[in-house]
Amino acid sequence: MTETCPNCGLPEDLCVCKDIAREEQQIEVSVSERRFGKKVTLVKGFDDEEVDIDDLETDLKKNLACGGTVKEGVIELQGDHRRRIKDVLEDLGFEKDAIEVH
Numbered sequence: 001m002t003e004t005c006p007n008c009g010l011p012e013d014l015c016v017c018k019d020i021a022r023e024e025q026q027i028e029v030s031v032s033e034r035r036f037g038k039k040v041t042l043v044k045g046f047d048d049e050e051v052d053i054d055d056l057e058t059d060l061k062k063n064l065a066c067g068g069t070v071k072e073g074v075i076e077l078q079g080d081h082r083r084r085i086k087d088v089l090e091d092l093g094f095e096k097d098a099i100e101v102h
């Protein structure tokens with residue numbers, strides 16, 4: 001049986017709710033310094049009811065070839081990825097203009 005989207009009622013493979021939700025996210029990217037001078041890139045601002053954050057974290061780690069974790073709706077990626085993160089998020093369906101990099 002095909003899964004249908006609870007939002008629009010279409011089969012999952014035809015549904016674009018997820019894409020639309022991604023385009024609407026206002027994302028904030030910042031870099032924080034941790035113990036021993038290690039840097040982590042924090043990606044936040046997601047609506048966790050509309051975006052599967054764990055899924056996104058997996059995609060980001062794969063695209064940026066780094067480790068990472070999710071803490072209270074904030075994605076933490078090891079290293080400073082400010083230079084590339086906008087392009088990667090855009091590839092994943094997010095709106096570039098809605099991404100603020102500090």
Ligand SMILES: [Zn+2]
Binds near residue numbers: 005006009018
């Ligand atoms: Zn849908």
